Amino acid sequence: MPCRKGCGPQWWHGKVKDCGYRITAGREAIIEALSSTHDHLSAEDVYARIHDKYPNVGLTTIYRTLDMLVNLGLVFKFDFGDGKARYELTEGPKGAHHHHHLVCTGCKRVIDYTDFIDDEVELLRRTEKGLSDKYRFRIDNHLIQFYGTCTECLAK
Amino acid sequence: MPCRKGCGPQWWHGKVKDCGYRITAGREAIIEALSSTHDHLSAEDVYARIHDKYPNVGLTTIYRTLDMLVNLGLVFKFDFGDGKARYELTEGPKGAHHHHHLVCTGCKRVIDYTDFIDDEVELLRRTEKGLSDKYRFRIDNHLIQFYGTCTECLAK
């Protein structure tokens, strides 16, 4: 048998084990849920998507696991201003598809975008270098969001 | 008498009145608190700084007022990951001193920075233009934060 779920060794197992954490069914389910969508899931969303298949995974475990994954750098936690945290994988089985967000302050809709990133990446690299030198700060990540009003909300 | 507080007409009165809001002592106190610091104040922080001088301004009013100011665009609301929202004036009596943030994920310390902004401003302008054209989105604002570890936390 190749692997518990018949899908090859999981790309994230190494990082989790290396940090002394165990691989459990709940954790597999949570990462699977995050892997299988581009939506910005809240903890409750993850619970809802998992619950049919894994009725014995509780909300508490989801919060705990997401927190662990954020600390490991496998997941990014976002705040889009609607009162609940949202989570996204920072990298997937096929590697990261880096993107930033456009947040509509009217309807709270979030658009991912990956275009114009080339120039941004170049500038970000320079900026991060400059900042970490000047402030003696090790930069691991960045968050870029644009706020505004989407077409639908503008129409009102 | 020049003005209620003897300090000239307040720069923000116009915007508040134009939107149909009233000028009250509580609101003056809250904006004064935000104006007089570069710290990233939470609602409770504002309460603490105001309470001696204005013991009759309650927390509820502070939340309500900050929310109003965010909607008017006079205040920006931040989430640095410590569970409470932080507020900063977007512009002051002397105009905005635009900056971005460096957040230490270890100790949650936040460093403001204004350097390297020139290149960023240029790229941001272009990016915002491109995004608003492509997604037909009116962009009002942006949020840029870098996450990492500060010198003190690195030392551990």
Next chain:
DNA sequence: CTTATTTCTGGAAATGATTTCCATTAAACA
């Protein structure tokens, strides 16, 4: 200035996301 209208207020109670507790279960590794 006085009164009328409507917003603003604070305090208590409600809310809702997230955490904590703790006895039980299940990975991991010898």
Next chain:
DNA sequence: TGTTTAATGGAAATCATTTCCAGAAATAAG
């Protein structure tokens, strides 16, 4: 397989933020 130790879930606790509502205050009208 047995032992060790981390992980679990469900209930209760926490804590920032909102909601309610009757009274106070700001603006508009007279």
